[in-house]
Amino acid sequence: MSTATIIDGRKFSATLRGRIAEEVTRLKNDHNLTPGLAVVLVGEDPASQVYVRSKGKQTLEAGMNSYEHKMSAETTQEELLAKVEELNNDPAVHGILVQLPVPDHIDDHAIINAIDPNKDVDGFHVINSGRLATGARGASAPMVPCTPLGSIMLLKDHLGDLSGKTAVVVGRSNIVGKPMAQLLLQESCTVTIAHSRTKDLADVVRQADIVVAAVGRPEMVKGDWIKPGATVIDVGINRIEVDGKNKLVGDVATAEAMEHAGAITPVPGGVGPMTIACLLANTLTAASRQNGLKEPNLL
Numbered sequence: 001m002s003t004a005t006i007i008d009g010r011k012f013s014a015t016l017r018g019r020i021a022e023e024v025t026r027l028k029n030d031h032n033l034t035p036g037l038a039v040v041l042v043g044e045d046p047a048s049q050v051y052v053r054s055k056g057k058q059t060l061e062a063g064m065n066s067y068e069h070k071m072s073a074e075t076t077q078e079e080l081l082a083k084v085e086e087l088n089n090d091p092a093v094h095g096i097l098v099q100l101p102v103p104d105h106i107d108d109h110a111i112i113n114a115i116d117p118n119k120d121v122d123g124f125h126v127i128n129s130g131r132l133a134t135g136a137r138g139a140s141a142p143m144v145p146c147t148p149l150g151s152i153m154l155l156k157d158h159l160g161d162l163s164g165k166t167a168v169v170v171g172r173s174n175i176v177g178k179p180m181a182q183l184l185l186q187e188s189c190t191v192t193i194a195h196s197r198t199k200d201l202a203d204v205v206r207q208a209d210i211v212v213a214a215v216g217r218p219e220m221v222k223g224d225w226i227k228p229g230a231t232v233i234d235v236g237i238n239r240i241e242v243d244g245k246n247k248l249v250g251d252v253a254t255a256e257a258m259e260h261a262g263a264i265t266p267v268p269g270g271v272g273p274m275t276i277a278c279l280l281a282n283t284l285t286a287a288s289r290q291n292g293l294k295e296p297n298l299l
Contacts, residue, residue: 004232004261007154013273016153016298017062020280023296024063027287035287036065037095037121037279038087042080042106043073048099055097055276062280067093077106081114088116094290095121095283118290121282122146124175132182139289143282148180150274151212151233152187158263159210159231162187168205170194170221170251171214176235180212201225213251223256232257232264235271 027033037059041052052068059066069083080102087096096119102108112120117127123145131142155162167189171177177193184191194204196215205211205225213221214235226232236251250267257264265271281298288295 004258005158005263007158007231007233007263007265007270009150009154009265009270009273012154012157013150013277016274016277017058017280019296019298020277020284021062023284023298027284027293028063031291031293033287033291033293034063034065035094035283036067036092037097037283038067038069038090038093040069040071040080040083040087040096040098042071042075042099042102045101048101052099055279058276058280059283064280064283065092073103075103075106077110080106080111084111084114088114088119093119094287095119095279097122097279117143119286121279121286123149123179123282129174129179132179135186143286144183144278145175145179146275146278146282147176147214147235147271148183149278149281151180151235151271152183153278154265154271154274155210155231155233156187162189162210164188164190165209166190166192166207167210167212168192168194168208169212169214170201170205171212171216171235173214173216176214180214180235184210184212196220211252215251217251218249219251219253221252221257223253223258223260226257226260228260229262230260232261233271234265234267237267237272 039052056066056068087093096115098111112124113126117125120128120143123143128142167184169177169181172193172195181191181193202225206227210231212233218238218240234250234252238249239246240249248268285295
């Protein structure tokens with residue numbers, strides 16, 4: 001049996017962050033402009049705190065300004081909306097991210113859709129979703145959600161032209177599944193969105209040249225579901241217990257899939273590192289657009 005090529009997200013993301021830092025330096029030197037990213041954290045979810053620290057660190061390393069706003073778990077929806085509006089009106093802030101999940105008493109959809117769509121570097125605003133779905137270009141181009149953006153970058157880097165390939169996205173979330181399908185359509189793939197209730201799911205996946213697993217179930221996609229030579233992007237990050245110890249695994253049974261796939265992203269070290277790098281890329285893009293400057297080509 002052949003062993004799949006490992007698609008190294010850590011290496012690619014490091015290169016991408018290097019390009020972003022160069023562009024930030026150019027913006028500072030040529031236009032006296034420093035991109036600024038504001039991250040709002042409500043409550044004290046431990047995982048969210050780790051993500052926010054990592055985002056802040058990498059933002060500063062890229063030469064951008066990082067603005068962290070920590071609010072208590074008792075923060076009301078009205079108070080959070082007021083903070084979002086304050087950031088919408090701050091010219092030093094080019095990107096706004098409200099770390100999810102927010103406490104249960106806050107409507108996350110209301111918060112996301114209160115963010116200025118041009119500062120919505122998560123790409124979750126309904127206007128950005130619509131722009132992506134309709135293939136908007138130029139001044140009305142969408143901010144693209146970071147995980148699908150990172151995934152399409154890895155695919156294009158590994159495969160080159162994706163035109164004509166058959167792709168199956170397993171998962172239908174607004175954060176990954178749906179925008180991933182839109183990006184693949186834009187690359188002229190033939191796309192199927194499958195999910196946990198798809199009939200004969202294994203047979204559907206076996207048709208795919210490209211499999212994107214984003215269903216949030218540990219090792220759900222088995223090795224014999226993979227068409228020989230297919231490229232597999234495993235978006236899942238699931239914590240399971242093995243022999244009394246925590247272990248991170250994806251949505252794909254990696255060891256099995258390695259025997260069938262042509263290439264696969266590992267977990268950890270695949271799509272994960274790309275997500276924050278693409279957040280920085282989106283912040284750079286947003287800063288350029290808001291100041292009427294040409295967007296950097298980071299691919």
